[in-house]
Amino acid sequence: MLSKEKIARISELSRKSKSTGLSIEEAKEQSALRKEYLETFRATMRDTIESVKVIDPAGNDVTPLKVKQAKKGKFLN
Known part of the structure; x- marks a missing residue:
């Protein structure tokens, strides 16, 4: 999970990019x-999908x- 500070910084840079533009360092x-x-x-998405088990109504x-294969491969590594 990305820290709240990093997510806030991404948002801050995005707003600045739209309004005044970014310096080369900020763009990097x-x-x-x-x-x-x-x-x-x-x-995170890969872990979520690999942990899903689908059961039909029966x-x-x-x-x-x-x-199933991805899940087995994960436990073998």
């Missing part, structure tokens, strides 16, 4: 923060094979 900082945010988001496990 914004790019690095966005990259870190996306990496964190993707990792009570059968119908989790997609790809999710």
Whole structure:
């Protein structure tokens, strides 16, 4: 999870970019923060999807094979 301070800084730089523009250093900082945010988001989403178990109304496990394989691979590593 990205800290609240970093998320606030991303928002601050975005507002400044739209209003007055960013210096070269600020643009680099914004790019690095966005990259870190996306990496964190993707990792969290991947963990969420891999932890899902789908059950049909009859009570059968119908989790997609790809999710099951990803889950097994995660525990083997």
